[in-house]
Amino acid sequence: MKFDDLATRSGEWLRGSGPESDIVISSRIRLARNLADYPFIRKCSEQDRAAIETTLRDRVLGLKELSELFYVDVSDLESVDRQFLVERQLISREHAESFGARGVAIDSEEQFSLMINEEDHLRIQVMHSGLDLESAWKQIDHVDDMIEGEVTYAFHQKKGYLTACPTNVGTGMRVSVMLHLPALVITRQIDKVFRSLHKISLAVRGLYGEGSQAMGDFYQISNQITLGSSETELIQQIREVVPSLIEYERKARAFLINESQNELHDRVSRAYGILCTAQTISSEETMHLLSSVRMGVNLGLIPDLEIPTINKLFIHTQPAHLQKLRGSALDTADRNVERAHYLQSHLKRSDFDDKASNN
Amino acid sequence: MKCQECEKPATFHITELTGPELAELHLCAECAQRYLAPSGEEKESSPSLAGMLAQQLNIGQTAEELARLDQRSCPVCGITFYEFRQAGRLGCPHDYICFEEELEPLIANIHGKTKHEGKRPKRGVQDSAKQTEIIKLRQAMKDAVEQESYELASEIRDKIRAIEKEGKA
Numbered sequence: 001m002k003f004d005d006l007a008t009r010s011g012e013w014l015r016g017s018g019p020e021s022d023i024v025i026s027s028r029i030r031l032a033r034n035l036a037d038y039p040f041i042r043k044c045s046e047q048d049r050a051a052i053e054t055t056l057r058d059r060v061l062g063l064k065e066l067s068e069l070f071y072v073d074v075s076d077l078e079s080v081d082r083q084f085l086v087e088r089q090l091i092s093r094e095h096a097e098s099f100g101a102r103g104v105a106i107d108s109e110e111q112f113s114l115m116i117n118e119e120d121h122l123r124i125q126v127m128h129s130g131l132d133l134e135s136a137w138k139q140i141d142h143v144d145d146m147i148e149g150e151v152t153y154a155f156h157q158k159k160g161y162l163t164a165c166p167t168n169v170g171t172g173m174r175v176s177v178m179l180h181l182p183a184l185v186i187t188r189q190i191d192k193v194f195r196s197l198h199k200i201s202l203a204v205r206g207l208y209g210e211g212s213q214a215m216g217d218f219y220q221i222s223n224q225i226t227l228g229s230s231e232t233e234l235i236q237q238i239r240e241v242v243p244s245l246i247e248y249e250r251k252a253r254a255f256l257i258n259e260s261q262n263e264l265h266d267r268v269s270r271a272y273g274i275l276c277t278a279q280t281i282s283s284e285e286t287m288h289l290l291s292s293v294r295m296g297v298n299l300g301l302i303p304d305l306e307i308p309t310i311n312k313l314f315i316h317t318q319p320a321h322l323q324k325l326r327g328s329a330l331d332t333a334d335r336n337v338e339r340a341h342y343l344q345s346h347l348k349r350s351d352f353d354d355k356a357s358n359n
Numbered sequence: 360m361k362c363q364e365c366e367k368p369a370t371f372h373i374t375e376l377t378g379p380e381l382a383e384l385h386l387c388a389e390c391a392q393r394y395l396a397p398s399g400e401e402k403e404s405s406p407s408l409a410g411m412l413a414q415q416l417n418i419g420q421t422a423e424e425l426a427r428l429d430q431r432s433c434p435v436c437g438i439t440f441y442e443f444r445q446a447g448r449l450g451c452p453h454d455y456i457c458f459e460e461e462l463e464p465l466i467a468n469i470h471g472k473t474k475h476e477g478k479r480p481k482r483g484v485q486d487s488a489k490q491t492e493i494i495k496l497r498q499a500m501k502d503a504v505e506q507e508s509y510e511l512a513s514e515i516r517d518k519i520r521a522i523e524k525e526g527k528a
Contacts, residue, residue, distance in 0.1 A: 036452060036490035037523075038497075043436040043450035045501055119448070141478070148480050152490065154452035159466075160475030162452040166466055167408060169455070171477035191383075201471075228472025 003072065003081065007324035011088055011110035013178075014315060016308035018130020022298045023246050025178040025218065025311070027133045028089075029140050029235075030125040032163045032172035033147075034154040040164040041117060046100060049117055053101040056116045059150040060105060066146065069105040069114070080329065083320035089127065091115055112143065119164050120172070122147070131242060133175065133235050141231070160227060170227025175238045178207070179245060182217040182295045183252035190219075193248060201225050202241065216287035216294075216314060221245070253299060268296030276347045280336040286317045286343065305347070313346060362387035408447040411468055433457050435491045437498075453491045489522055496522075 013026035034040060035055070038048050060066055074082060074095065082096040091104050095118040102117035115123040124147070126140040154162040160170040168174070184190040194204050203224045207215040221241065223234050256264045271292035274281075294310045296302040315321055317339050323330050326338055362369040367387035429441035438450030440458060449455070455462060467473050496519050503512035 034452065036487065037493040039436040039451040039494055040449055040454075042446060042448045043438055045498075047501065048497070144478075145481060149482070153480055154487075154490070155480055156452070156455055156475075156487070158474055159455055160477055160479075162455050164448045165408070166449070166462060167469055169466065170470065170475045173477070225470045225472075227466065227470040228474060228476055230477045233476075 004324065006088070006106075006110075007084065007321060009110075010308075010312045010315070013089065013110070013127045013129055014308065014311040015129040016306075016311045018128065018132050020242075020246055021130040022307070023180055023249050024131040024242065025180055026127055026129055027131055027136050028125065028127045028176045028178070028220075029133065029136045030123055030174050031140060031144055031161075032120040032168045032174075033122040033124065033144070033161060034163065035121050036152045036154040038121065041119060041121070042164065044100075050101040052121050053103055053116050055151065056114075056122055057103060057105070060114060060147060063146050063150065066105070066143070069107055071105045072103055074102045074104055075100060080320050080323050084324050087315060087318040087320050092118060092123075094119060112139065114143075120168070131177065133177070133239055137231065137235055167224070168226050171229075171231050171234065173226055173231055173234060174222050175235050176205075176220045176222035177238055177242050178218055178220045179242070179249070180217060180291070180294060181219055181245070181249050182291050183256055184249050185217050187252045187255060189248065189252060193245065197221060197241065200237075200241070202238070215284075216291040218291075253295065257299065264299075265296075265301050268292045268299075268301050272296065272302055272347070275343050278340045278343070280333075281340045281343065282336055283317060283319060283339065286339060287314065290314055290317075309346065313343065317342060360385050362390055364390040408469075412444055412447075412465055415464055415468060428461065431458075435494050451491070451494055452487065453494070456487075489525070493519055493522055 013028075018024070018027075035052060038044065038052050041049070044052070057071060061069060061071060072085070074085070074091065077085075082091070085091040085104065086093050086096045088110070090106055090110065090113045092115065095102065095104070095115050098118070100117065102115075104116065105114040107113070111128065112124070112126040115125070124140055124143055126136045126143070128136045156162055161172040163169050163172050181190060181193075184193060197204055201224050203222050205220045205222065207218040207220070221238060223238060225234070229237075271289040275286070275289050275293065290310055290313055293302060293305070294307065297305045297307060297310060316325060319335055322335055322338050322342065325342070330338055360369045361367070363385050365387060367390075369385035369387055429444070430439060432439045433450055433454050434457065435453040436450035438454060440461065443449055443454070443458070449458075463473060496515050500512050500515040500519070503509070503515060
C-alpha cells in the first residue's frame with residue numbers, strides 16, 4: 001500500500017454499516033501504554049524518542065499477525081499528509097503537531113492504528129463501523145496481549161498501566177461512540193442530554209476530539225474514568241447509555257416529522273440543493289448541510305442517495321483530503337471551489353441533468 | 360441565522376461545555392475559527408487537571424509547604440512537582456511512586472477510586488526497580504557522552520545491557 005492510495009479509499013468507520021448505523025457512526029476504543037524502561041515523552045531525550053520508535057516499530061511489525069501493517073513515519077510527512085491522517089482519525093491532532101521521532105502503523109482495513117510517541121509511548125486504537133464495542137474490545141485486547149508479549153509495559157500493581165497523564169492511569173482505556181444527532185440539535189434538547197451524561201462522568205466531544213462542539217452534529221460520547229473499573233465494566237457503561245441516546249434522537253426525528261414535516265422536508269431539500277449547485281463552499285457550511293442531508297436520507301426525504309456516499313463526503317471534503325484527491329496544494333479560496341465541484345460531481349442526480357437538457 | 364459577532368450568516372452552531380453554564384453560540388466560519396482556536400495556555404496543559412490540583416493543594420497547605428513541595432523532584436527523570444503541576448504530565452513511571460502521597464488524592468478526585476481493577480500483563484509484573492534503574496543509567500550515559508567521557512559511557516552501556524539481559528532471561 002502507498003500513502004496516496006489511502007486518500008481514494010474510505011476506511012472502516014465510514015462504511016456506514018453495522019448495528020444502528022443510521023445514528024451511530026463508529027465505535028472506538030483506545031489503550032494508552034508506555035514502555036517501563038523509558039521516561040514518559042515529556043522527559044524523553046531525542047535519543048530516547050528515537051529508541052522508543054525503533055523498538056516499538058520493530059517489535060510490533062515483527063509480530064507475524066501484525067507484519068502486514070502499513071507503517072508511516074509521521075515526522076517525515078508534509079503537513080498536508082499529517083492533516084490528512086488526522087481527518088481520517090488515524091492519528092490525533094497532538095500527534096500530528098508534535099515533533100521528534102514518531103509514527104503510526106495502520107492496518108489495510110483502517111480498523112486499527114498504533115500511534116508511537118503520542119502523549120504516551122504507544123496508543124492502540126480500534127475503530128469499527130456502527131455500534132460494535134464488543135468486537136472492538138476483543139480485537140484491541142488481542143493486539144495489546146500480542147504487543148505485551150514483546151515489550152515490558154509500565155505497570156503498577158495498584159495503579160495499573162501507568163500513563164503520562166494521571167487522567168488515563170489504570171486501564172489506560174478510552175471508549176468512544178460517535179453519534180449523529182441532528183434532530184436533538186434542531187429541537188434544542190442536546191444540552192439536556194449533555195448535562196445528564198456529565199452527571200454520570202461521561203465526556204462529550206465533537207468530531208475531532210477535544211474542544212467545542214460543532215462539525216456536522218457529530219458527537220463522541222466517552223468515559224472519563226479509567227481507574228477502578230474493569231475494561232468490560234467501562235465498555236458496559238457506554239453500551240448502556242447509547243441505546244437511550246439513539247431513542248432520544250429517533251423520538252426527536254419523529255417529532256419533527258409529525259409537527260413540521262413540510263418545514264423539515266424544506267430544510268433538507270434546501271441543504272441538498274445548495275450542495276448540488278454551489279460554486280464555492282467552505283468546509284463548515286458543507287458539514288452543516290451534509291448533516292441535514294444525512295438525516296433526510298435516513299428519513300426517506302431524499303431518494304436515491306446512499307448513507308456511505310454521504311459519510312464519505314464528510315471526510316473527502318475536508319481540507320487535506322481535497323488536496324490529496326486533487327493531487328496538489330490549494331489555498332482556502334481554491335479549496336472552496338474544488339469542494340463545490342467535488343460535491344456536485346458526487347451528488348449529481350440524473351433528473352437534474354434531464355431538466356438541464358430539456359431547457 | 361446571522362452570526363452573533365458580525366453580519367455574516369452563521370454556519371457554526373456551538374455548544375460550549377467548559378463553563379459553569381452551557382452556552383449556545385451562533386457564529387460565521389471566521390468568527391468560529393477565532394473562537395475555537397486554542398489559546399496557548401490550553402495547549403500546554405489540561406486545564407481541568409491543573410485546576411483540580413491547585414484546588415487540592417490549597418487545602419491544608421501553607422505557602423512554604425507548597426514551595427517546598429514544588430521543588431521536590433523525581434530521582435529518576437528529574438521532573439519537579441512544580442513542572443508536573445504546570446504541564447499536567449508526569450515525567451516517568453517512577454513519579455507514581457515518588458509523588459504517591461500527592462498524586463493519591465488527585466487520582467481519587469479524578470477517578471473516584473484508587474485501585475486498578477482491569478487487565479494485567481499476562482507474564483507477570485516485572486521488578487520496576489530494574490526498569491527505573493535503566494532509565495537512570497541511560498541518562499547517565501547521555502551525560503557521559505556529552506562530557507566526552509567515552510570510557511564511562513561504555514561501562515554504563517554494558518550495565519544497561521546486563522540488566523536488559525536479566526529481564527529477558
